Amino acid sequence: MIDSHCHIAGPEFADDLPAVIERARQARLAHVLVILAADDEPEIEQGAKVVEQWDAVRFSVGVHPHAAGKFASNPAEAARRVDDVMNAQPLTRGLGEIGLDYHYDFAPRDVQQQVFREQIRLAHRLSRPIVIHTREAEDDTFRILEEEGAQNLGGVFHCFTGDRDMARRVLDIGFHLSLAGIVTFPRALELKEVARIVPLDRLLIETDSPFLAPVPHRGKRNEPAYVSRVAAVIAELRGVSVERITEATDANFARLFVP
Numbered sequence: 001m002i003d004s005h006c007h008i009a010g011p012e013f014a015d016d017l018p019a020v021i022e023r024a025r026q027a028r029l030a031h032v033l034v035i036l037a038a039d040d041e042p043e044i045e046q047g048a049k050v051v052e053q054w055d056a057v058r059f060s061v062g063v064h065p066h067a068a069g070k071f072a073s074n075p076a077e078a079a080r081r082v083d084d085v086m087n088a089q090p091l092t093r094g095l096g097e098i099g100l101d102y103h104y105d106f107a108p109r110d111v112q113q114q115v116f117r118e119q120i121r122l123a124h125r126l127s128r129p130i131v132i133h134t135r136e137a138e139d140d141t142f143r144i145l146e147e148e149g150a151q152n153l154g155g156v157f158h159c160f161t162g163d164r165d166m167a168r169r170v171l172d173i174g175f176h177l178s179l180a181g182i183v184t185f186p187r188a189l190e191l192k193e194v195a196r197i198v199p200l201d202r203l204l205i206e207t208d209s210p211f212l213a214p215v216p217h218r219g220k221r222n223e224p225a226y227v228s229r230v231a232a233v234i235a236e237l238r239g240v241s242v243e244r245i246t247e248a249t250d251a252n253f254a255r256l257f258v259p
């Protein structure tokens, strides 16, 4: 099983990282994709410590839309920073999370868009898949992805929370769709519907730790070991074995982010 999106190099895990990794091993996670924020020096340093303890990790590096404002005067600098961090960390496989967040609007929208574009262009130069974060910004996200030719890059819409129509748009541009703990919430009926219909060869699972712990851990700090709950709920919704889900999502992850 694989957690395809987590933030275990963040401060929430600084005190007990070895125990978190041990529980992930016990849960038989083959890999985890650890997201590093290119503008967050402590997180990047901690990333190196994560590798020392667990060489099964892979990294994805990006400037999150929340942080885009730091690069308002020079969006290309965001991509340059990402490039530097990727070069310094040999286990980097993806570029992200990048995208648009109009829910929080922490950075002006035009700045978010420019920083997003610059990073997609870098992904083209490096031939890396991208990890997309999008919230309440569906149309602009797809427009930019199309304008920047991202269908040739591939990647994943992480923590997907859209409806069937949006899932269709993700699949139409050749991207994968990753489900997080929200799919375990009783009221997430539309998302459960998406979990039933997404083709198995386009599905990934994730925790987005430390956020969004699945039922029955809801409200607590999330961690990679809990990705098994996401797999179990999707298996139940589709009426297949958990192994079927983990085999498919492992293979999809391997295609995108391994070796």
Ligand SMILES: [Zn+2]
Pocket (backbone or CB within 6 Å): 097, 133, 134, 158, 159
């Ligand atoms: Zn995100």
Ligand SMILES: [Zn+2]
Pocket (backbone or CB within 6 Å): 005, 006, 007, 035, 097, 208
């Ligand atoms: Zn994230």
